[in-house]
Amino acid sequence: MTPFSFTLEARSGGARLGRIDTARGAIRTPAFMPVGTAATVKAMLPESVAATGADILLGNTYHLMLRPTAERIDRLGGLHRFMNWSKPILTDSGGFQVMSLAGLRKLTEKGVTFKSHIDGSKHELTPERSMEIQxxxxxxxxxxxxxxxxxxxxxxxIAESMQLSMRWAARSRDAFGDRPGHALFGIMQGGLEKDLREESARALTEIGFEGYAIGGLAVGEGQEAMFDCLDYAPGFLPEDRPRYLMGVGKPDDIVGAVKRGVDMMDCVLPSRSGRTGQAWTRRGQVNIKNARHMDDSRPLDEACSCPACRHYSRAYLHHVYRAGEMISGMLLTWHNLHYYQELMQAMRDAIAADAFDAFESAFHAQRAEGDIPPL
Incomplete structure (x- = not known):
């Protein structure tokens, strides 16, 4: 079995180009992970997600433990087989969803007890149970x-929560055990407090993980505050391990994070936006709901090679959204995921050429132009 490893291949300023090797294939970094919450990236076939250029998907522990249950997925051959995805999968721990979705939760040193948002049934999630589910x-x-x-x-x-998370991180490491070919990532917490971030990073590094995540950002603090934190937080983590910024984000968030040394990101935004008539393009966001697209025979983005742009007009995409047709979410989600993966490839190319600053300037300049003028 291929051991888990991370190779740093090039830098351009703070931006890093690398490769994560896993038993199920390589992950090119910087990497964007589409979110497959309930064992599916909504509105997409797995082979379509792969066709956009994605090397890895994210699955959700909280949702899968409630339905169809981890035990059932295990009996059916594991998550890869269950959802027909042969490449790597990262699963989150369930902690964030418990805090944001579950009802009547009770937090103790042991873990969290909560009521399911689906049927009100009672569950307990601890570091040990999270490791077992994953x-x-x-x-x-x-x-x-x-x-x-x-x-x-x-x-x-924030300090109390971070210190609890560090104790849970040590228990997670113990419960994870020896699993060749699999990796466990620790999660840095500490809000927007620099000294707490450093304390958290030190605690995680002492425990020792195959990779490190920056958690507790993109939770409403705003881009400026997030970037201020990312100016120092990644530097507290080991150089020779991947750095994962959880839950980010918009294209300009992603570019700013990569500039500051982040290697991996995930977000529901491209797929959620696709289902609500929003397309992300090189020239910024396009709202396909708007009447200006009704008679527009041009593609969303003439430079894009996704099926939505190759085969369909803005007028058609406007029509199927307005008509409530399923193909609307399918085509716009495919486009958005394709655009995100093209963005990651453009950044990887720029880092390899040591030209990230020039890439970033061109990225912002093109977005500032705005969408193509109406017909």
Missing amino acids: RLLGSDIVMAFDECPALPASRDR
Whole structure:
């Protein structure tokens, strides 16, 4: 079995080009991971997701433990077989969803008890149970169980939460055990407090993980505050391990994060936007709902090679959205995921050529032009 490893291949300023090798294939970094919450990227076939250029998907521990259950997925051959995805999968720990979705939750040193948002049934999630669920799912990259407090929160609350997460990280590491070919990532917390981020990174590094995530951002603090944190947070983590910024984000968030040394990201945005009539393009966001597209025979983006842009007009995409047709979400999601993967490839090429600053300037200049003028 191929051991899990990370190779740093080039730099351009703070941006890093690399490769993660796993038993199920290589992941080119910087990498964007489409979110397959309930064992599916909504509105997409797995082979279509692969065709956009994605090397890895994200699955969701909280949703899968509730339905269809990790035990059932294990009996059916594991998550890869269950959802027909042969490439790597990263599963989150469930902590964030427990905090944001579950009802009547109770937090203790042991873990969290909560009521399912589906049927009100009672469950307990601990570091040990999260590791067990992710083992049953068979994911290639497993996330340590943590608590993510909603911001804004007091410094004392953030410090207390971070320290609890570090104790849970140690328990996650112990419970993960020896699993050749699989990796466990620790999650840095600490809000927007520099000293707490450093304390968290030190604690995680002492425990030792195959990769490190930056958690607790993109939770409403705004881009400027997030970038201020990313100016120092990645530097607290080991150079020779992948750095994963959780839950990010918009294209300009992603470019800013890569500039600051982030290697991996995930977000529901491209697929969620696709289902609500929003397309991301080189020239910014296009709202296909708008009447200006009704008679427009041009593609969304003439430079894009996705099926939505190759074969369909803005007028058609406007029509099927307005008519409530399923193909609307399918085509716009495919386009958005394709655009995100093209963006990642453009950044990888720029880092390889040591030209990231020039890439970033061109990226922002093109977006500033705005959408093509109406016909």
